Amino acid sequence: MPGETTLPAEAAPRLPALxxxxxxxxxxxxxxxxxxxxxxxxxxxxxxxxxSVYVLPAPSDILAALAEGLQSGLFLRHGLVTLSxxxxxxxxxxxxxxxxxxxxxxxxxLERAVYPYLVAIQTMPKIALAPxxxxxxxFGPMSKIAVATIIAFFPMLVTTIAGLRDTNxxxxxxxxxxxxxPWRCFIAAKLPGALPHIFSGLAIAVIFCMTGAIVGEFxxxxxxxxxxIVQANxxxxxxxxxxxxxxxxxxxxxxxxxxxxxxxxxxxxxKS
Amino acid sequence: MSTVLEAARPAIATPRxxxxxxxxxxxxxxxxxxGERVQALSHIALDxxxxxxVSLVGPSGCGKTTVLRILAxxxxxxxxxxxxxxxxxxxPSREVGVVFQDAxxxxxxxxxxxxxxxxxxxxxxxxxxxxxELLAMVGLAGFERKLPGELSGGMRQRVAIxxxxxxxxxxxLLDEPxxxxxxMTRDTMNVELARIAAASRKTVFLITHSIAxxxxxxxxxxxxxxxxxxxxEEIAIDLPxxxxxxxxxxxxFADTVVRIRRLLDGEGTAxxxxxxx
Numbered sequence: 001m002p003g004e005t006t007l008p009a010e011a012a013p014r015l016p017a018l019x020x021x022x023x024x025x026x027x028x029x030x031x032x033x034x035x036x037x038x039x040x041x042x043x044x045x046x047x048x049x050x051x052s053v054y055v056l057p058a059p060s061d062i063l064a065a066l067a068e069g070l071q072s073g074l075f076l077r078h079g080l081v082t083l084s085x086x087x088x089x090x091x092x093x094x095x096x097x098x099x100x101x102x103x104x105x106x107x108x109x110l111e112r113a114v115y116p117y118l119v120a121i122q123t124m125p126k127i128a129l130a131p132x133x134x135x136x137x138x139f140g141p142m143s144k145i146a147v148a149t150i151i152a153f154f155p156m157l158v159t160t161i162a163g164l165r166d167t168n169x170x171x172x173x174x175x176x177x178x179x180x181x182p183w184r185c186f187i188a189a190k191l192p193g194a195l196p197h198i199f200s201g202l203a204i205a206v207i208f209c210m211t212g213a214i215v216g217e218f219x220x221x222x223x224x225x226x227x228x229i230v231q232a233n234x235x236x237x238x239x240x241x242x243x244x245x246x247x248x249x250x251x252x253x254x255x256x257x258x259x260x261x262x263x264x265x266x267x268x269x270x271k272s
Numbered sequence: 273m274s275t276v277l278e279a280a281r282p283a284i285a286t287p288r289x290x291x292x293x294x295x296x297x298x299x300x301x302x303x304x305x306x307g308e309r310v311q312a313l314s315h316i317a318l319d320x321x322x323x324x325x326v327s328l329v330g331p332s333g334c335g336k337t338t339v340l341r342i343l344a345x346x347x348x349x350x351x352x353x354x355x356x357x358x359x360x361x362x363x364p365s366r367e368v369g370v371v372f373q374d375a376x377x378x379x380x381x382x383x384x385x386x387x388x389x390x391x392x393x394x395x396x397x398x399x400x401x402x403x404x405e406l407l408a409m410v411g412l413a414g415f416e417r418k419l420p421g422e423l424s425g426g427m428r429q430r431v432a433i434x435x436x437x438x439x440x441x442x443x444x445l446l447d448e449p450x451x452x453x454x455x456m457t458r459d460t461m462n463v464e465l466a467r468i469a470a471a472s473r474k475t476v477f478l479i480t481h482s483i484a485x486x487x488x489x490x491x492x493x494x495x496x497x498x499x500x501x502x503x504x505e506e507i508a509i510d511l512p513x514x515x516x517x518x519x520x521x522x523x524x525f526a527d528t529v530v531r532i533r534r535l536l537d538g539e540g541t542a543x544x545x546x547x548x549x
Contacts, residue, residue, distance in 0.1 A: 173376065
């Protein structure tokens with residue numbers, strides 16, 4: 001009989017109706033809930049005395065320190081110092097990385113002469129140069145710019161070289177068959193084709209230059225968020241240290257998002 | 273043989289009019305990584321007359337792409353002589369437009385901007401209208417602003433053909449232009465190519481390993497031997513033009529395809545009584 005084979009329409013247990021956006025992207029609700037749960041647990045653990053407040057301050061204390069730092073203008077003043085150091089270092093690293101990367105990728109004898117050394121330097125932790133650079137360039141912003149430049153330079157260099165080496169030979173054949181000059185080939189095919197790699201380099205460099213500026217400030221400075229962290233640490237003002245880390249995190253996320261936004265505009269054609 | 277196909281000619285083409293392209297004693301040796309020398313081409317001679325559609329068929333690795341790259345000016349280091357309209361040809365030339373196996377479009381340029389690329393390189397002004405006409409001729413009117421990533425493989429190859437024609441070259445070189453397309457698209461593109469070649473009145477030199485494609489499109493088919501590449505046979509295709517896909521059912525078409533097939537299968541000219549005359 002046909003009636004026996006059909007299942008009852010209301011057999012499945014019904015969930016309460018969720019809005020469509022939530023059904024499509026449940027993480028929009030789940031991630032904030034997870035964060036809230038962790039913060040509550042953290043607050044509970046610290047308040048119960050299981051962990052010393054000097055080791056791990058309560059989230060509420062961190063938020064208070066953050067509000068205080070933002071309201072007094074302290075974070076803004078030092079943040080601008082660090083940001084300008086990092087931005088200058090970023091610009092220098094990007095410029096130098098693109099130029100030297102292009103020269104190494106395009107000029108065969110330069111590649112043979114210089115590339116082994118660059119690989120050797122690449123394996124060295126550049127951050128270890130920070131104390132030396134402070135000796136060379138002093139306690140002002142110049143030494144921080146130098147550290148930021150050096151550690152952001154290498155990802156730019158390596159990705160520029162990789163991108164230019166990855167050139168699509170077929171596109172070059174099209175240009176060469178038209179008698180295009182090497183410069184025209186570079187501008188019309190190689191450089192645009194290298195941009196996906198170069199943008200990977202920019203995303204790394206924008207984070208690295210912040211790290212460089214902070215480390216430079218750790219070693220010796222009179223201003224900046226890195227300087228502020230060292231000061232707060234020395235005074236055992238741990239909530240302020242955490243608050244500054246939060247500020248640095250936000251700056252990092254914004255800088256990275258800025259690069260990705262630029263990438264979407266420039267690499268509108270790159271679907272990967 | 274009682275077909276309308278001409279009997280085999282000598283391997284050196286007999287020019288009907290003053291040839292657009294004249295190749296004599298063309299040889300090419302490649303050095304290998306081990307320091308050996310590989311003879312890619314051996315004493316190639318061919319003529320291509322103005323307005324002719326000539327195909328070069330041969331097995332993979334026989335050096336047919338090397339011939340095309342020399343004609344395109346992408347390989348300048350060879351022995352022998354290559355002349356375009358009687359003038360020695362060594363290096364890229366405005367007389368030549370090339371379509372490769374891959375469309376090789378710049379993915380960051382729109383279809384129209386890709387077609388205009390030769391105008392930028394050769395510093396030709398005011399070519400927009402012509403570029404649009406060419407896109408319309410290859411059946412892409414209305415697709416001017418699309419990016420290559422938004423086009424199908426066949427459409428990208430149409431853009432590449434329009435680009436190769438922009439600077440109005442005398443000779444259009446095609447290196448297996450539809451080799452990367454599926455069989456049905458390929459058939460369509462071949463009909464289109466025949467139409468475009470007739471409409472643009474270009475001299476066309478096509479490299480392919482599809483015998484049917486060569487016979488369908490060409491006035492003459494040159495058959496190349498495996499390495500070292502030599503031209504072993506030249507077959508004139510006297511099927512009436514324009515040809516539609518229904519010509520595949522024509523007996524003469526089938527006979528010619530079989531004949532070339534046998535040549536390529538290495539049975540050699542001497543063993544084929546119908547050709548060794």
